[in-house]
Amino acid sequence: MVSGKDVLAQLRPDDRAFLLTLAASAGPSARVALVGGAVRDALLGQTPLDLDVVLEGADVEALAAQTGLPFIFHPAFQNAAVTLPDGRNVDLVRSRRESYPIAGQNPLPEVGTLEDDLRRRDFSANALALLLPGGEILDVVGGLADLQAGVLRPLHGRSFHDDASRLIRGARLAARLGLTAHPDLLAQVPDALALAEETPRLWAELKLLLSEPRPYLAAQKLHEWGAGELLPKLDTLAALDGLAQAGQEVSPQTYAAGFLAHAADADALAERLSLGDKPAALLERALSDTFYPDGTPERGLRAILRPDAYEPLTGKDVLAQGIPAGKGVGAALAHLAELRRAGQVRSQEEERAALEKYLEHLL
Structure with missing residues (x-):
């Protein structure tokens, strides 16, 4: 099994140096731990980029100031976002426990221990901590065993009731890491669906899904888990995923457009x-008839959404027929566009014939 020292070694050298300096600055009575996704990813052999640090028994704002780096402090949750020289943020969080007076809304934080902080999280795979500077792994919820088994398990039976956005986050994580839903997760899907409308964060998570490396796989997880009602049809996402797997670049904006294509x-x-x-x-x-060259997102989406569509004639084609540059070209193109809207031309060949007829009429 990978040890805590292996996790430390998996970090970027500059990140490792920053974290060890931070732990030394916190003082002997404080507990400092790298937590969550960074530990999870390092255990899976990936180099983490997003760093979250939990502090127990330390002044978060003072410690952020000691780094000498720019930071923003949030008093309500005693969090500080420290900006590293390369522009990434490190989140410094005071250890806390949370309760949800109103399901789906923001939790009520209280000061707690590092163990409390791990138990308030969403999934066991995200509730692992690397104690600094020593490098011991703290696992209070069985996250290591779940990670080894490739299982995604929520931490308690009301997890999705408290925060339905965890359903979407879980699908993103399961798709990205190839994890299987634990039965406890599937049992909570109805809770998440019942509270979706009352959980603004759920829709923010759904937006993040469209920026995943493979959004279709995450959306497919939701369908498999019985949460397909949150999504439009996945046909276009599936086709875009095929393009991406074939080597074509597909941007989050294109995925978002494909997502909207089947929305009511x-x-x-x-x-x-x-x-x-x-x-x-x-x-x-x-969805328009405007010409777009190969390799553009418009052309790629059109091929998926309108497989029978053809590329209409352009101004260059009209000029080739002898019409002088100027208003005449625009008039000819407008005429062809009207014929397309009326369904009177259905191919380039039919457009060429219509253009010839149009020119005969002009003469």
């Missing part, structure tokens, strides 16, 4: 997910 109300879904205007605009362009 695309505008409402885009607003709920805070996607902005760009994915919907991309979708509109893909």
